[in-house]
Amino acid sequence: MKNGFRQSMAWLHTWTGLVVGWVLFFVFVTGNLGRFDTEIDQWMKPEVIPQAVPLAQEISAAQQRLTQRGAGAERWTIYPATNRDTPYLRITWDTEVKPGQALKRGEEFIDPSTAAPLDTRATGGGQLLYKMHYALAYMPRSVSNWIIGICSMFMLVAIVSGVITHKKIFTDFFTFRPNKGQRSWLDLHAVLAVLTLPFFFMITYTGLLFFLSTLVPGIVGANYGFGEKNRQQFNDELAAREYRLERAETQVPLVSLNQITAEAERRWGEGQVRSVEIHYPGDQHAQAIVTRQIISPLRSTEELVFNATNGELITEQPATTAAPRTFYETVQGLHESLFAGWWLRWLYFFSGLAGVAIIGSGLILWIVKRRPKQLKQAEGPDFGHRLVEGLNVGTIAGLHTAIAAYFLANRLLPVDLPARNEWEVHVMFIVWLIALLHPVVRPINRAWIEQLWVASAAFLLLPFVNAITTGRDLFQSLQQGDWVFAGFDLVAIATAILFAIAAVKLQQREQQQINAPVKTKVNRVAQEANA
Amino acid sequence: MLVSTIIVYIGFALLALNKNRHLQQVWPSRELHDDVRLALDTIGWLLLAVAVVYQVYSSGFGNGLVEYTAVLSLSGLLLVFQFSYWPRSVLAIGLFENAIGKLSPVSNK
Numbered sequence: 001m002k003n004g005f006r007q008s009m010a011w012l013h014t015w016t017g018l019v020v021g022w023v024l025f026f027v028f029v030t031g032n033l034g035r036f037d038t039e040i041d042q043w044m045k046p047e048v049i050p051q052a053v054p055l056a057q058e059i060s061a062a063q064q065r066l067t068q069r070g071a072g073a074e075r076w077t078i079y080p081a082t083n084r085d086t087p088y089l090r091i092t093w094d095t096e097v098k099p100g101q102a103l104k105r106g107e108e109f110i111d112p113s114t115a116a117p118l119d120t121r122a123t124g125g126g127q128l129l130y131k132m133h134y135a136l137a138y139m140p141r142s143v144s145n146w147i148i149g150i151c152s153m154f155m156l157v158a159i160v161s162g163v164i165t166h167k168k169i170f171t172d173f174f175t176f177r178p179n180k181g182q183r184s185w186l187d188l189h190a191v192l193a194v195l196t197l198p199f200f201f202m203i204t205y206t207g208l209l210f211f212l213s214t215l216v217p218g219i220v221g222a223n224y225g226f227g228e229k230n231r232q233q234f235n236d237e238l239a240a241r242e243y244r245l246e247r248a249e250t251q252v253p254l255v256s257l258n259q260i261t262a263e264a265e266r267r268w269g270e271g272q273v274r275s276v277e278i279h280y281p282g283d284q285h286a287q288a289i290v291t292r293q294i295i296s297p298l299r300s301t302e303e304l305v306f307n308a309t310n311g312e313l314i315t316e317q318p319a320t321t322a323a324p325r326t327f328y329e330t331v332q333g334l335h336e337s338l339f340a341g342w343w344l345r346w347l348y349f350f351s352g353l354a355g356v357a358i359i360g361s362g363l364i365l366w367i368v369k370r371r372p373k374q375l376k377q378a379e380g381p382d383f384g385h386r387l388v389e390g391l392n393v394g395t396i397a398g399l400h401t402a403i404a405a406y407f408l409a410n411r412l413l414p415v416d417l418p419a420r421n422e423w424e425v426h427v428m429f430i431v432w433l434i435a436l437l438h439p440v441v442r443p444i445n446r447a448w449i450e451q452l453w454v455a456s457a458a459f460l461l462l463p464f465v466n467a468i469t470t471g472r473d474l475f476q477s478l479q480q481g482d483w484v485f486a487g488f489d490l491v492a493i494a495t496a497i498l499f500a501i502a503a504v505k506l507q508q509r510e511q512q513q514i515n516a517p518v519k520t521k522v523n524r525v526a527q528e529a530n531a
Numbered sequence: 532m533l534v535s536t537i538i539v540y541i542g543f544a545l546l547a548l549n550k551n552r553h554l555q556q557v558w559p560s561r562e563l564h565d566d567v568r569l570a571l572d573t574i575g576w577l578l579l580a581v582a583v584v585y586q587v588y589s590s591g592f593g594n595g596l597v598e599y600t601a602v603l604s605l606s607g608l609l610l611v612f613q614f615s616y617w618p619r620s621v622l623a624i625g626l627f628e629n630a631i632g633k634l635s636p637v638s639n640k
Contacts, residue, residue: 174547174607176615195607198600296593334597343532347601354608 006165013161014366018388020151021363022395027148028359029399031133032352033126035337035345036487038087040126043488044410046470047120050087053112055080055265055273056258058089061115063257065108066091066281074103076278078257081112082271083293085338088118102228122420123410129403134210137425149211155204163197166190182368189361192354199351200358206335209328240321243305243314248284255311257288263313264290264304274301278308287314298326299333360396367392390439390447397451398435400499404458404492405431411469449506456499463489532590532598535582539599540606542578544621545571547610556618579603 033040042050062078070076070093079090089110094103109118136144163169173194176187193200213220213231224230236244257276264273277289286308292301303317320326333339337348367389374381381389406428413420413427439447466489467473477486547553549571554561563571582602587595613621 171550174543174550174553174611174614176611178615191611192608195611196604199604296591297597298593330593339594340597344598344601347598347605351601351604354604 006167009161009164013158013165016154016161017158017359017362018366020154021359022391023147023151024155025356025359025363025395026136026399027133027151028352028356029403030129032349032356033403034130034133035349035352037126037130038085039484039487040129042087042484043466044123044125044407045088045118045120046466046472048088048111048118050081051112052081055082055261055271058112059257059261059276061110061112062089062091063254064115065110065117066093066278067254069093069106069108070095070281073106073281074279076281078276078278080261080273080275082273100227100229121410121415124421124424128421128425129406134207137429145211145214149208149215152204152208152211153215156201156208159193159197159201159204162193166194169194182365185361185365185368189358189365192358192361196351196354196358199348200355202331202334203352203355206331209331210335238322238325239300240317243287244279245285245287247280250284251282252284252286252309254278254281254286254308257308259311260288260306260308261290263306263311267304268292268302281308284309294333294338296339297333298330299336299338300325300329363388363392363396386444389444391436393439393444393447393451394432394436397448397455397499398432398438400495401435401451401455401458402428402432404455404462407462408458408465411465445506445510449503449510452499452503452506456496456503458496459492459499460496462492532586532602534589535586535599536602536606538578538582538585539602540609542575542582543606543610545578546575547614547621549575553614553618556614557621 058080059078062080066073066076066078070091073093073095075094077092077094079086079092081087081089089112090107091110092105092107094105097104109120110116111118134144134148135141136147139147172187172190174191176184176191178184180187208215217226220231220234224234257278261273261276265271272292274291274293277291279285279287279289288306288308290304290306292303294301298319300320302319305314305317306312307314320329337345340348367385370385371381374385406424409424409427413423417423435451438451442450463474466485472482472485474486474489476482477489548557549563549568551562554563583596583599586599586602589595590598610621
């Protein structure tokens with residue numbers, strides 16, 4: 001700790017940023033890809049091309065399938081393909097395993113013409129990649145919630161202390177001075193952070209709020225008690241769900257759900273149904289709740305509540321009822337950006353990329369600042385210094401290679417491989433592990449250059465492998481206006497070019513260092529003598 | 532959003548040109564009169580305000596503010612990299628080169 005307020009904040013910024021930097025880098029990269037999660041889903045399921053079918057057909061197919069799969073479930077949910085977030089008709093069913101515990105969820109994508117599961121390769125898709133940004137991998141949610149929660153808290157501290165540390169926010173508002181070593185890294189770090197500060201702060205703060213019930217369970221627990229049922233009661237009260245009933249324990253068959261969605265469309269207009277949720281299907285007290293499309297940052301929407309045994313409307317719920325819930329649903333909606341159209345979605349994506357660059361440049365700055373002193377040491381850089389450098393290479397370049405490997409695995413693993421979707425993830429993390437170990441055996445400059453080239457090559461490979469394995473090459477996609485596939489290929493190529501530029505720059509610098517005479521005392525004296 | 536992007540971009544460009552560092556990236560060895568500085572500042576901030584009103588008016592309060600924030604980041608970053616790598620292009624996109632040249636008593640250092 002240093003004396004003086006600003007120095008203390010600089011110290012805090014440096015160290016809070018460093019210890020969680022690599023986790024946050026992973027979170028930002030995978031979370032940012034989540035802006036296009038359903039587009040990546042479509043790319044990773046190339047066999048099935050989304051088809052527009054009437055809502056009635058989708059609802060009938062879903063009801064037919066749920067009757068088979070979700071008998072005795074507490075709750076069914078149907079997501080018809082009526083918006084960008086749902087390219088394929090999706091159903092879920094939640095079943096009680098043990099009273100008082102969280103429900104167990106089953107999930108399927110359905111072909112609306114056959115009411116059978118979609119016939120496609122087993123893949124985690126874009127959804128799994130996006131889920132990693134808050135659930136990580138290979139660990140239960142109870143662990144990842146704490147890891148991500150604590151990292152988010154550190155991030156928030158780093159943002160606030162970073163703003164305090166930055167002396168010339170307004171003078172340097174538009175300033176980036178390239179090719180000046182440490183100065184350039186600092187400029188880049190600061191200018192990106194200042195210009196995307198509203199986004200950067202929002203995404204961190206709202207991300208932290210997702211873990212409210214994990215990090216501070218007592219707030220609800222003190223008044224409602226702990227456990228799943230009590231939390232459900234709190235949520236119901238907050239959302240003013242007074243219509244909700246207990247099970248009647250008498251069997252009554254469901255009405256045709258089509259009747260219910262048709263009534264919802266009559267009230268709201270065509271294409272406005274976002275989801276249909278059925279509580280206690282098959283019970284006398286079964287209720288169907290229809291939600292509307294999300295069109296603003298407020299994530300909750302108007303709902304129509306129906307009696308699901310006779311199709312009568314019970315009540316119309318407004319989008320929100322209590323101010324705290326409005327606040328919560330709005331900030332969560334801002335984080336998830338489900339309301340965002342194309343233009344805004346891309347801006348979200350670019351802001352996220354800026355976030356990736358802020359974290360990456362911060363990690364590099366730590367090294368750049370300390371490198372001259374470390375290199376002067378007789379026994380070479382300390383272990384800690386080499387560790388940070390190695391983690392930087394393995395994460396900033398290596399994580400990207402690993403993600404490209406995840407996509408390549410989707411195309412190249414045999415379709416009938418058992419646990420194929422899990423192997424996609426294994427491939428990703430094996431590649432990342434290799435990338436993290438690679439700097440141990442290579443000089444650090446070479447490690448950077450090699451890994452940047454590998455990342456570039458891996459992304460450049462994607463459009464080719466895709467074209468060979470699916471026949472949907474870039475030219476065809478562009479001609480047919482298939483923006484999901486064309487966009488994926490173009491972004492992959494752009495990523496490859498960026499990594500290649502970085503690699504070339506590093507090579508040029510290496511060359512200069514070799515050519516430049518070593519600045520020893522003898523040399524300097526010799527040069528001065530020549531002059 | 533395109534309209535407010537253009538308005539914010541011009542507003543930011545004016546505010547940036549008000550700073551000597553960026554002015555001289557575009558016009559090396561020139562200085563601006565104090566009146567011109569005041570005008571740049573006023574018009575710059577005014578344009579930023581106009582854009583937020585326009586965006587809220589056209590997209591509603593919640594969506595408008597989100598879009599406006601995104602537009603601020605985009606325009607700002609665009610200017611940053613233009614000033615660093617291709618300063619003359621700042622004026623090529625903004626149409627105010629002539630306007631500033633004629634209205635202001637620009638003095639050579």
